[in-house]
């Protein structure tokens with residue numbers, strides 16, 4: 001039977017039905033954005049992760065005009081400013097275009113709600129200095145809440161319960177997950193579980209305080225899903241050699257664990273395009289200042 005194939009008109013009917021279904025699905029997403037039922041930043045995230053998705057098929061022009069308060073005239077101006085061709089679909093944007101569009105919308109939504117990048121996620125490869133930069137912020141910028149994570153790993157010498165981490169056993173970590181008490185959690189370096197307690201973060205944000213999460217990249221992705229308006233900052237080392245030097249110099253892991261972490265670091269560095277901002281940690285206080293600048297109520301530098 002195979003040599004007979006499908007009659008061309010059957011193919012045409014199937015293709016036109018699929019096109020109608022896709023058009024309807026795109027219209028439904030746009031209607032949900034207009035009605036405020038879907039966060040435009042989340043739609044952009046889905047399109048970036050899967051260009052073949054319904055979200056990926058929406059034209060940028062239609063996407064912008066589905067956002068309340070953006071009419072056709074403003075849309076054309078924004079497209080010019082962002083350097084995006086009117087023919088582009090969300091799933092076809094280059095990484096710089098997607099970042100520019102995301103930054104533009106984050107600032108715009110923040111200006112409308114009066115809330116500016118209050119939740120900042122600091123992530124990056126092992127030993128780049130996330131903990132050091134976050135600690136500097138805790139000491140020098142007391143207005144910022146540095147979230148204290150729960151972890152199943154054992155305390156290291158000098159670490160304090162409730163300041164460094166909440167050190168819990170597996171049963172308690174399971175309970176936290178089941179009770180919905182974690183905003184995100186992940187198994188890091190294939191070893192221990194780490195999670196962000198939801199309560200303190202939500203309370204601080206509700207009271208207008210800025211919050212900093214120092215977490216791994218899987219966690220950053222989960223926060224992006226849960227809170228699309230969060231700003232994701234990727235902390236970079238000045239060089240790969242310096243990263244290795246910092247990991248070995250810290251001497252908190254044995255040789256095989258250092259090797260495992262460096263393998264993970266290579267994968268993590270490849271995720272940089274998913275982030276809104278990059279900060280190079282050459283000098284701790286300069287890097288900390290750059291991160292804090294992203295939380296200020298003025299328009300941040302992108």
Ligand SMILES: Nc1ncnc2c1ncn2[C@@H]1O[C@H](COP(=O)(O)OP(=O)(O)OP(=O)(O)O)[C@@H](O)[C@H]1O
Pocket residue numbers: 124125126127128129130131132133246247249250281282283284
């Ligand atoms: N700007 C810097 N210049 C030189 N050394 C630094 C700098 N920032 C951090 N370090 C050092 O690098 C080492 C790693 O830093 P830190 O433990 O903060 O990294 P991390 O990113 O939190 O690591 P992990 O993800 O593995 O927990 C530490 O010894 C720290 O003192």
Ligand SMILES: Nc1nc2c(ncn2[C@@H]2O[C@H](COP(=O)(O)O)[C@@H](O)[C@H]2O)c(=O)[nH]1
Pocket residue numbers: 125126130149150153184185186188194195196214215216217218219220
């Ligand atoms: N997803 C999450 N990752 C977290 C959290 N708290 C810390 N971390 C990350 O774990 C590694 C290892 O930390 P270490 O203290 O054992 O060296 C590091 O990359 C942290 O950023 C969290 O709540 N969620």
